[in-house]
Amino acid sequence: QVQLRESGPGLLKPSETLSLTCTVSGGSITTNGYYWSWIRQPPGKGLEWMGAITYSGVPFYSPSLKSRTSISRDTSKNQFTLQLNSVTSEAPAVPSCVGGRGWAYWGQGPQVPVSS
DSSP: OOEEEEEOOSOBOTTOOEEEEEEEESSOTTSTTOEEEEEEOOTTSOOEEEEEEETTSOEEEOTTTGGGEEEEEETTTTEEEEEEOSOOSSSOOOOEEEEESSSOEEOOOOOOOBOO
8 A cells, every 4th residue: 555654844034945744665666657746724724735756756836836846756765855945934835745646645744833
């Protein structure tokens, strides 16, 4: 069974860079046709897709976040990573990782509060 687990820092300050890693177990991030995404859901709002990296290592991003987002991967560790620049102190939207074919697999999402 494929499982995803996010890991990241404990607390961020506004304007810092958020860096989260998603570790995949039970399957390979290079499986043909699989895409690995980061999503978030601000309180009271719908899901927002932030970006993804393909099974072949090609990243692509939401146009609204493209200037602040970077997604990469480490195939030796079966991980993919999100970097989001200039986080703010507004109500945080905690990114979660999802992946597989059609978001079949979901992580639980770490808690990364941002101090004001």
